[in-house]
Amino acid sequence: MxxxxxxxxxxxxxxxxxxxxxxxxxxxxxxxxxxxxxxxxxxxxxxxxxxxxxxxxxxxxxxQLYEAALRSAAEELEHCFAEPPDGPLTRRLANALDRYLAFVDQHDAGFSALLQGGSVVETSRTTAIVDGVRRAAAEHILSHLAVEEPGNRLRMTVRMWITAVEAASLIWLDEEKEPPLDELRDWLVEQFVACLVATAARDEQTAAVVRAALTLESADGPMGSLARRVLPVVGDAAHLL
Amino acid sequence: MxxxxxxxxxxxxxxxxxxxxxxxxxxxxxxxxxxxxxxxxxxxxxxxxxxxxxxxxxxxxxxQLYEAALRSAAEELEHCFAEPPDGPLTRRLANALDRYLAFVDQHDAGFSALLQGGSVVETSRTTAIVDGVRRAAAEHILSHLAVEEPGNRLRMTVRMWITAVEAASLIWLDEEKEPPLDELRDWLVEQFVACLVATAARDEQTAAVVRAALTLESADGPMGSLARRVLPVVGDAAHLL
Missing domain, CATH: 1.10.10.60 (Homeodomain-like)
Structure with missing residues (x-):
């Protein structure tokens, strides 16, 4: 130059x-x-x-520069979550995850530094920014689940999955970006479905959400694929019923 | 006095x-x-x-006092994870969770402060102590799954669930300790099973772990109860197969 x-x-x-x-x-x-x-x-x-x-x-x-950069990254991340409320839930979630994981891929070490704490520049303000992103992600997902007043269980399940996605992103960066992004995305969607179904087994509101979501899914979509792959794994467990 | x-x-x-x-x-x-x-x-x-x-x-x-207290809490936490390798996996996990959740209940705000970061006393040393506890928890679980060389997927699943349990603990403290501890424990065990089964659907090693684990479970145990409660939720999804 x-x-x-x-x-x-x-x-x-x-x-x-x-x-x-x-x-x-x-x-x-x-x-x-x-x-x-x-x-x-x-x-x-x-x-x-x-x-x-x-x-x-x-x-x-x-x-100040760090906090401003963090705030700008947080805004960019929150844009990742915006997704029109149409079509199967798994497709919407996959779309949002595609954008989120592209962000993780692109920001790499900066993303880790941001989330892992212990950094000299971490303060209660930076923690609040990161928590704000988590809250925004949870609000987006709950709005797609179309529940008027999400109860404790459903909210906890969504927040637990969001934390698990963060953990998966950090491990993924740490393990030389394996598995490939597409696979990671599909697997995270499947984890979401699994967590939601497990909660549905003890929470009527979540059960209603799952039943409504299933009607929008098709055999050739991710839920159909998951169902066909789960059956052989649990097929020998008739002694549990 | x-x-x-x-x-x-x-x-x-x-x-x-x-x-x-x-x-x-x-x-x-x-x-x-x-x-x-x-x-x-x-x-x-x-x-x-x-x-x-x-x-x-x-x-x-x-x-120095804070770090020593943190180290002492970390040791206490690691003791929670020790569980003999006998009986159904869900029972072993429930036993370890009982001790872990009792620790969370007892240490309350101190537990939140420890994990949430943004504290003025947080340093790379304190972060390393907390990460050590997470690693110990993952090692314990993997040893109970009795896999010689756990692959990337299985390890990621276990670490994601551990993070989700941390998140659940923080939310539980934040939401006036609701639901009751026994219910929280059973639900977290069910979440573990669900996450493992979802991973098993795309990972042969995890599928083998799940099949082996299922043979140790019984109809009147937590897996039987979960299976019977899940079926009515997904029962209408025959169109996915």
């Missing part, structure tokens, strides 16, 4: 564009290194701007 | 007993208040000793 390029960029970008450019640069650094190993110099260099410029936008320094 | 009591206690306790008395006092305070709201004075008062004595045992101050 010549020394002209950054100067030209200084003139062209609006305040909003510049801010978003700096956040993008920070997020791409957080994706490959832990936040505590990144300096404002690194962010300035990645964005092709001067350090004072970074400070002008984030006078609170690295902590 | 008269002013005699602490003085007598000073003389009687060995170093190890004193240390453990201070840790117990700290843990019982963490159970009702966030670690950042607790001073060494509070710990001294709760233990009925002087502040200098607390400092003699924990010269690193509150952070």
């Amino acid at each position: 010549t020394s002209q390029a950054p100067t030209r960029a200084y003139r062209r970008l609006s305040v909003e564009e510049r801010r978003s450019q700096l956040l993008d640069a920070a997020l791409s650094l957080f994706a490959v290194r832990a936040p505590e190993d990144i300096s404002l110099d690194d962010v300035a260099e990645a964005a092709g701007v001067s350090r004072p410029l970074v400070y002008r936008y984030f006078p609170g320094g690295k902590q | 008269t002013s005699q009591a602490p003085t007598r206690a000073y003389r009687r306790l060995s170093v190890e007993e004193r240390r453990s008395q201070l840790l117990d006092a700290a843990l019982s305070l963490f159970a009702v208040r966030a670690p950042e709201d607790i001073s060494l004075d509070d710990v001294a008062e709760a233990a009925g000793v002087s502040r200098p004595l607390v400092y003699r045992y924990f010269p690193g101050g509150k952070q």
Whole structure:
């Protein structure tokens, strides 16, 4: 890059564009290194701007930049969850998971750092941002389940599955992104169905949700496929009935 | 308490007993208040000793005391997981969960503070202690599943369920300890079975584990009860097969 390029960029970008450019640069650094190993110099260099410029936008320094980047990542994540309320539930969930897992794949180490805690930049504010994303995910899922007032069991099941998805994402990043994303997505959808059915066995509201959801599923969809693969596994368990 | 009591206690306790008395006092305070709201004075008062004595045992101050208390809680938690490898898997899991949930119930706010992060006393060391407990729990479960070399899917399933149990514990504490402990325990066991069966549908190793486990279960046990309650929920889904 010549020394002209950054100067030209200084003139062209609006305040909003510049801010978003700096956040993008920070997020791409957080994706490959832990936040505590990144300096404002690194962010300035990645964005092709001067350090004072970074400070002008984030006078609170690295902590402020980190929180702003986290907030921007949280907004992006919340957009992943938006899905029209049409068609089989498993398809809607798969669509949302596709976007979520693409986010995990792209942000990589930054996603881990964000969720795993123990980071020097973690504060009650950053924890609140991450919790906000979890809450938003739960609200989205509950709205798709179309329950007026979801009870304790149903809400717990949804929140437990969301935590399990987070855990799976972290393990997936840790284990060199195995299995492939498509397989991971299908499996997470199946885990959701399994958890919901287990809860339905002791909660009438959840049972109604499952029955309604099943009518929208077809034999050639993910539920049909799951049902046909589960039967041989539990087929020998007639002694339990 | 008269002013005699602490003085007598000073003389009687060995170093190890004193240390453990201070840790117990700290843990019982963490159970009702966030670690950042607790001073060494509070710990001294709760233990009925002087502040200098607390400092003699924990010269690193509150952070050191907190980490020692966390390590002691972690050891106690790991003891919860020990269960002889006999009988139906669901019974062994229920026994371990009974001890784990009793720990959650007893440590209450301290347990939440420990797991939720964002605490001023959280460091990479405290995170490592908590992660160690998770790993120990996973190892215990995998050893009960009696698999020589557990594959990626099976390990992921176990770790996802452990995270889900943590989430459930936090929600349970947050929602005024509803449902009752026995019900929560049975439901978590059922969630484990459901997650394992869903994984078995796409993983031969897990399928073998489930088949072997089912032979140890009986109609009047938790698996029989679950099977009979699941059937009416999915009974109308013949169109999926």
